[in-house]
Amino acid sequence: GAGVSQSPSNKVTEKGKDVELRCDPISGHTALYWYRQSLGQGLEFLIYFQGNSAPDKSGLPSDRFSAERTGGSVSTLTIQRTQQEDSAVYLCASSLALRQGRTDTQYFGPGTRLTVL
């Protein structure tokens, strides 16, 4: 079946502009995650959704970052007033996670490469 998809694949923006990144999880997956991968750094957790609610937002680096999920499916990560340090690859993952606390494999999308000039 189809995997996790993300759009756009690349986004170049100017400092101070807002951007929206989209994630379509695997059909039927209830959990959705956003991570960020900066050059030379490991993947950094941003936020976790179970259904439409976000029990863990602890990784969002500032209040310029927000995310929502609608219909238990598509999620959008929004970065307001972008800064150069926001340049990174933003990765989305999804998992079945039918029962909270159960360990399920997270399947990743191809990522969105964000460049802030």
Added chain:
Amino acid sequence: EDQVTQSPEALRLQEGESSSLNCSYTVSGLRGLFWYRQDPGKGPEFLFTLYSAGEEKEKERLKATLTKKESFLHITAPKPEDSATYLCAVQPITQGGSEKLVFGKGTKLTVNP
């Protein structure tokens, strides 16, 4: 604080030369340890999940093992197509039940023909 350290950062092997990648971790409680493979410009691809010390899993030329402090990814007789960055991640037990993964920085493996 939950932490994952991978070594070496980079590894060059000749085709057929077996070796091991290390992932050491500190975590208050471990729900699972994951290995992923990442090719340039792509998202991580799932390889293995290990849950408890002593567990081993194999897939083709790869074998993952787990102790209470570290995991090893053994690569037997590697081929050039095994060249990639290998990522290790832990899923800690959390009070809030967060499903987040904590990743290491990865080991970049290059296998020369």
